[in-house]
Amino acid sequence: MCISKLKKAQDYEKKNEAIGNMQEHPLFHVTPAIGWMNDPNGFSFYKGEYHLFYQYHPYSTEWGPMHWGHVKSKDMISWKRLPIALAPDEEYDMKGCFSGSALELPNGKHAIMYTGVSDAKKYQKAASDNAVMQMQCMAYGDGVTYEKYAGNPVITYHDIPSGGSVEDFRDPKFWYDETDSCYYAIVGNRAKDGCGSLLLFSSADTFSWHFVSVPHSCKNQIGKMWECPDFFSLCGKNIIITSPQEVDARDLEFHNGNNSLCMIGKLNAQKDTFVEESAQQIDYGLDFYAPQTLLAPDGRRIMIGWMQSWERSHCKPVDVKWFGMMTIPRELSILDGRLIQNPIKELEQYEKNTVIYEKVLLSEKMELKNVCGRTIDMTLEIVPLYNQKQQSVSIYLASNEKYYSEIHYSSPDSILTFNRTHSGFQHDVLATRQVPVRFRNGAIKMRIIMDRYSIEIFVNDGEQAVSATIYTPQEANRIYFESKELSYLNVKKSDIIL
Ligand code: FRU
DSSP states (O other), X not given: OOOOHHHHHHHHHHHHHHHHHHSOOOSSSOOOSSEEEEEEEEEEEETTEEEEEEEEETTOSSOOSOEEEEEEESSSSSEEEEEEEEOSOSGGGTTEEEEEEEEEOTTSOEXXXXXXXXXXXXXXXXXXXXXXXXXXXXXXXXXXXXXXXTTOOSBOGGGSXXXXXXXXXXXXXXXXXXXXXXXXXXXXXXOTTSOEEEEEEEESSSSSEEEEEEEEEOTTSSOSSEEEEEEEEETTEEXXXXXXXXXXXXXXXXXXXXXXXXEEEEEOTTSSOEEEEEEEESOOSSSOEEEEEEEOTTSOEEEEEEOOOGGGTTOOOTTOSEEOOBOOOEEEEEETTEEEEEEOGGGGGGEEEEEEEEEEEEOSSBOOTTOBOSEEEEEEEEEESSOTTSOEEEEEEEESSSOEEEEEEETTXXXXXXXXXXXXXXXXXXXXXXXXXXXXXTBEEEEEEEESSEEEEEETTTTEEEEEEOOOOTTXXXXXXXXXXXXXXXXXXXXXXX
């Protein structure tokens, strides 16, 4: 009997996950059991639980024909692995089941919308050899098992506006619009001039889709192809999140080549024009891409991203059995026209062994008792004693005599620098990032989340986020502080224990 591609991948994962597990995974950040993972997909709330799928190639730690891996959770901190949900096993997705989204339907089904990548020649005789075609497809399931829709693909190359690329047409995010009583899907496309544009489609039933408009496009302003779009409302505004490729840096923003962009504005009533009020980079770190959001039952808008940059995804330790991790889920809000992101409150229930230090006088190098570890949640406040214009403070994380990852704050320019030059990467050319931060109420506040192979920094209650992976051996778990001028330090540090 011929075993299906899906069953083969599921069996392979089961058989090999023990090997992957021999190498410690992060404790509360999603990773694959074995093999390669990229974008978060289908981040959704279904029948009382949060589901997260991801771009998955179980057979190696390199990107390959994409499957959808699957985990679920009651609180988005402690995750349970589920069988692989999709494999590239149909003519229309033979070259990969690319990114997409998921939603609970009124009939109780969990609907998935994804991009099927196929051989273009199968659909267009004139297509050149090796050309691919990307079309949008549906699958329906019960939270564990998913079946592809017999009428796939549901949005094809015929639905793309004239001149749009059939090779770059991917990553549908769909949602239900109460006001219009229909489903909408926003899909990334490359327009005639090579720049990214977003296409909007609508459907009454998720089976049959119609082109509506091109609400926004990049006009070659920020990057080229816009991958992984998301659209939602927050604090009375409409938000578009997307991940542009080939971005030119602007000052301290957009340095990773492939970047993530948040645009705040308003979509007009005809749904054909997004009036952009502001555009910002989402994360200032070295590793952040392809974020996706969901609306939690209590109204919070929560975002999760792939904590990896494409640019450095080929440099990994030789012996790794799994590769790729997600960020901590972040609650979004808007303040003064900018996106704010903070770790979800569910993390707090796992905080143990909390130690608090108040008004510690910081001068030279200093360690604090029980302030150490690699799976921690730590909030710091640095309050200069005399002159906030003359500050130079460093925090060394994941350190021992050989390794450290440094966060350095300096004024008067008020720049935070993250540096992982000594964080266990042997091929890391790109190792620092700088972030403009502000002094608020005479202090700088930072929340630092560490989970074995990552550091996420949330500055001033989420005004900036900085995410980065590290490969520092776990024994390097010391934390110390250093300041050139006198300042007070307030510290609250907890271990995360699941
Ligand atoms: C973004 C991306 C998506 C695509 C997927 C393929 O990282 O390139 O556009 O669907 O990865 O794995």
